[in-house]
Amino acid sequence: MTDALDGNAAAGALAELFVAEMTVAVTACATCGDTRPLGELRAYLRAPGVVLRCATCDAVQVRLVRGPDRAWLDLRGVRAVQVELPDLPAGTG
Amino acid sequence: MRWLVATVAETIPETAHAVTLRLDVPDWPGHRPGQHVDVRLTAEDGYVAQRSYSIASPPGADRLELTVVRFDDGEVSPYLTTVVDVGDQFELRGPIGGYFVWDADDTRPVLLAGGGSGVVPLMAMLRHHAAVDHQGAMHLVYSARTQAELLYRTELDGLVGGPRAATITLTREAPGWSGRRGRVDAALLADAGWSPDAEPRCYVCGPTPFVETAADALVELGHRPASIKTERFGPTGG
Numbered sequence A: 001m002t003d004a005l006d007g008n009a010a011a012g013a014l015a016e017l018f019v020a021e022m023t024v025a026v027t028a029c030a031t032c033g034d035t036r037p038l039g040e041l042r043a044y045l046r047a048p049g050v051v052l053r054c055a056t057c058d059a060v061q062v063r064l065v066r067g068p069d070r071a072w073l074d075l076r077g078v079r080a081v082q083v084e085l086p087d088l089p090a091g092t093g
Numbered sequence B: 001m002r003w004l005v006a007t008v009a010e011t012i013p014e015t016a017h018a019v020t021l022r023l024d025v026p027d028w029p030g031h032r033p034g035q036h037v038d039v040r041l042t043a044e045d046g047y048v049a050q051r052s053y054s055i056a057s058p059p060g061a062d063r064l065e066l067t068v069v070r071f072d073d074g075e076v077s078p079y080l081t082t083v084v085d086v087g088d089q090f091e092l093r094g095p096i097g098g099y100f101v102w103d104a105d106d107t108r109p110v111l112l113a114g115g116g117s118g119v120v121p122l123m124a125m126l127r128h129h130a131a132v133d134h135q136g137a138m139h140l141v142y143s144a145r146t147q148a149e150l151l152y153r154t155e156l157d158g159l160v161g162g163p164r165a166a167t168i169t170l171t172r173e174a175p176g177w178s179g180r181r182g183r184v185d186a187a188l189l190a191d192a193g194w195s196p197d198a199e200p201r202c203y204v205c206g207p208t209p210f211v212e213t214a215a216d217a218l219v220e221l222g223h224r225p226a227s228i229k230t231e232r233f234g235p236t237g238g
Helices: A007-015 B077-083 B116-131 B153-159 B186-192 B208-220
Strands: A026-029 A035-037 A042-044 A050-053 A060-066 A071-074 A078-082 B004-013 B018-024 B036-042 B048-054 B064-069 B089-096 B110-115 B138-144 B164-170 B201-207 B228-233
Touching: A007 A042, A007 A050, A007 A060, A007 B036, A007 B089, A007 B228, A026 A060, B018 B077, B036 B064, B048 B064, B048 B116, B064 B077, B064 B116, B110 B116, B110 B186, B110 B208, B116 B138, B116 B153, B116 B164, B116 B201, B116 B208, B116 B228, B138 B186, B153 B164, B164 B186, B186 B208, B201 B208, B208 B228
Parallel strands: B110 B138, B110 B201, B138 B164, B201 B228
Antiparallel strands: A026 A035, A026 A078, A042 A050, A050 A060, A060 A071, B004 B018, B004 B089, B018 B064, B036 B048, B036 B089
16 A cells, blocks of 8 residues: 555646645545545555545545546545635625 | 646756756746646657646745656656756646645744655745744754755755754765764654644655654654644655
8 A cells, every 4th residue: 555645646636626725625534434634535646547545444535537528526435525715705605 | 727838947956866947937826835736748649747746946936946856767757857958848737735835824833854855845845934034943854865865955054043953864874974864763853843742733745654654753752643744755756
C-alpha cells in the first residue's frame, strides 16, 4: 500500500468538476462512518483514473475517471460530503 | 480551471538533479503557500503527460517558481530539468489544493518537516513568512540524503533568524559535514519543534515513508492528529 498518496494529489482532477475546493471538504465514509478532509484520504493514481480510499477502513470512497471529453464520478462509498462555502449575505437562506 | 501557458524566463540549477524554473504566466490568479500546479506536456504526436509540482515561490513574487527534481525514468521531469530552456513554453493549471496550505493570518507556531524534494512547498511557506515579516515562530526540519542534494542551502542561511529556524539532517555518508546526521525521528522533532502544549501546526511533506515516519513521531510526541497536515510525493512523480 506504499504507493498511496494523499487526497491532495487528486485536487486537480476534482477542481475540473467542482466549484468549491474539494480537498478541504469533509467526507463521511459510507462503510465505517469516519469523517475527515478529502485531502487526507488515500489516493491511488495508478488505476485507470483516481481512486480515493478511506484512511481508516480502506474502503473505496471515490472513483473518478477522466475520458477525453467527459468524466465519470462514483461516490457510492461516501455517505455525505460537507463543503465549506462563503457566508451567505445577511437576510438570505 | 483553465490551462495557462507558462514561458520559461530563467532556469536556476539547484543541484545536479534539480532545477528551479522561473516562469512568466500571464493571468496567473495568485496562490497560497503550499499549493501546487499541474503541468501538461503534449508531444507532436498528441501524446500527453501530466504531473503535479509544488510551487516554490511565495505569493506576490513577480514570477512563478517550480523546483523540479529529475527522476531518470520519468516522463516529464527529465524534460523540465535538462531540455527546457529560456523562452520555451508549456501548459500548466493552478493554483491547486487548499488542504496543505499555510496562511499568514495564522499566529500559531509552525513546524515544517520536509524530506528530499518535499521541502519545496515548505519553502514557499518559509519565504512568505519572511516576506511579510511574520512574528510567529516557524521552524523547518529538512532531511536530505547528501549535502550535494540539499536544495536552497544558501538561501536558507539567510532566511533563518528571529522567529525562523532551520535544522538540516543528512541521512547518508557526509564527509566534512558537521551538522546533524540521521533520519527525522521523534527526538529530532522534539528538539527542533514544540511541545504539544504550544499547539503548533505541523506540515509534513516528502516521500511516503518519510511522511509516515515523521507524522507517527509527532503523534507519539503527543501532537493532535488534526494539527498535522501531510502531503506525500509518490514514485509516480517524474
